[in-house]
Amino acid sequence: MTTTKLVTVQAAYDDFLQRSLSKLSCDLARLIYLASTRDYNTGTYHHDGLAARFSPETAAKALEIAHRQIFLQLSAYSLEELVEQLRIYFESSKDGATEILRMWQKLEPYRIAIPVEVNPAVARLFLSNVRLALAIWRSRQDQSPPDQ
Amino acid sequence: MISITLAILMCMVAVLSLALLATRGSSVKRELAFRSDVPLYDETTGDPSLCPPEFAARIFSSADWTFVAGEKSPEVARLFLDERRVVALVWVHQTKTAIHRIMREHTRVTRHSQDLNLATEAKLFGHYLQLVAVCDLLILAIQAAGPSRVGALATYAASLSQSFADAQHALAITTAARDLRGASTAH
Numbered sequence: 001m002t003t004t005k006l007v008t009v010q011a012a013y014d015d016f017l018q019r020s021l022s023k024l025s026c027d028l029a030r031l032i033y034l035a036s037t038r039d040y041n042t043g044t045y046h047h048d049g050l051a052a053r054f055s056p057e058t059a060a061k062a063l064e065i066a067h068r069q070i071f072l073q074l075s076a077y078s079l080e081e082l083v084e085q086l087r088i089y090f091e092s093s094k095d096g097a098t099e100i101l102r103m104w105q106k107l108e109p110y111r112i113a114i115p116v117e118v119n120p121a122v123a124r125l126f127l128s129n130v131r132l133a134l135a136i137w138r139s140r141q142d143q144s145p146p147d148q
Numbered sequence: 149m150i151s152i153t154l155a156i157l158m159c160m161v162a163v164l165s166l167a168l169l170a171t172r173g174s175s176v177k178r179e180l181a182f183r184s185d186v187p188l189y190d191e192t193t194g195d196p197s198l199c200p201p202e203f204a205a206r207i208f209s210s211a212d213w214t215f216v217a218g219e220k221s222p223e224v225a226r227l228f229l230d231e232r233r234v235v236a237l238v239w240v241h242q243t244k245t246a247i248h249r250i251m252r253e254h255t256r257v258t259r260h261s262q263d264l265n266l267a268t269e270a271k272l273f274g275h276y277l278q279l280v281a282v283c284d285l286l287i288l289a290i291q292a293a294g295p296s297r298v299g300a301l302a303t304y305a306a307s308l309s310q311s312f313a314d315a316q317h318a319l320a321i322t323t324a325a326r327d328l329r330g331a332s333t334a335h
Contacts, residue, residue: 076202079212121199121239125207128231132216132224139221 005058012054012062016047021066025092027074028085034067035113043116068115075126082133090137098141105134198246198313199239204306207235208299229294236295236302237287243309244283251276254316261323262330272319275312282308 024030037045045063046056054062077085090097104110110130114123206212216228254272258264282305289298 076206078206078209078215080215119197119199119203119242121207121235121242122203124238125203125235128235132228132231135224135227136216136219136221139219139224143221 008054008058009061009065012050012058013065015053016050016059016062016066019049020047021070026085026088027070027077028082028089029092031067031070031074031113032089032110034063034070037063038067040112064115068118071113071115071118071126072122075122075129077129079129079132079136082129083136086133086137097137101134101137101141104130105138198306198309199242201303201306201310204239204302205299207232207239208295208302210296210299213294213296232295233290236290239302240283240286240290240305243305244280247276247279247283247309247312250313250316254320257320258323261327263326264323268319272312272315275308275315279305279308279312 021030021033024033034045037047039046045060045067047059047063050059050062053059074082074085090100093100108127108131111127114126212232213228216225219225258269282301286298286301286305289301295302
């Protein structure tokens with residue numbers, strides 16, 4: 001990749017960070033959002049606004065980098081920090097925490113949030129930590145007295 | 149006479165230990181292939197680099213265990229021990245495969261070299277054997293005591309594998325440069 005292209009990708013990345021990612025409540029929400037910009041069939045990333053401001057290729061590269069960075073950031077979190085991320089994510093969602101928790105434990109949608117070219121041990125650590133954080137949430141819910 | 153018997157006995161213990169480690173290694177690989185959510189690291193699917201050290205520290209950290217223990221849920225504690233054990237074994241397996249690959253690559257590069265430094269080669273090979281032994285020991289330790297109790301050994305393995313990769317890289321550059329110089333003076 002040439003220097004000019006790298007500079008453009010960096011500009012697209014900064015723009016996306018400022019306009020879109022910073023508006024989201026937590027890193028977990030950012031990861032889910034970024035994974036949703038990736039095509040399930042081709043693995044390529046797409047974002048209309050970013051592609052219009054830069055080019056589809058530059059936008060795709062910037063999204064790919066942002067996805068990888070946020071994934072690595074989340075994978076390095078301690079379990080305690082990840083449980084906190086889940087709390088913020090649940091609270092910022094319009095759906096109830098209990099329902100999200102049930103669906104996340106059942107369908108494990110966070111599995112598709114892993115970038116394509118990622119270290120296998122890091123990917124396994126991430127999946128394991130989310131599974132554990134969900135189990136901790138479930139256990140806390142089971143232990144708390146039912147609402148009057 | 150006693151010393152010969154003792155030597156034979158020690159050799160037998162060493163051979164048996166190596167056989168045990170090898171058996172454990174292959175059974176762990178089979179278990180991981182069955183249990184792991186992501187494909188195991190190998191030559192075709194894997195990222196050729198070693199796992200970054202900050203993740204090794206996270207996998208073997210005791211802070212997560214302290215947090216889980218504070219939740220006072222036997223179910224969560226059981227899940228944590230099981231999950232983290234598998235992640236730790238995936239890490240060891242990946243590290244081991246990476247160092248095998250680095251050594252193979254090194255052998256390929258130096259095979260046709262005209263001007264090998266035997267002392268440096270022997271040192272690198274010793275480094276490689278030490279790493280393989282540490283990884284095998286780590287597999288046993290993880291299974292016996294759990295990942296959060298073997299953090300020091302894992303950190304040692306992580307730094308040893310990184311310095312092994314760096315040493316091999318430096319040696320490959322030196323060998324290539326020396327061969328290039330040799331080729332240019334021959335012409």
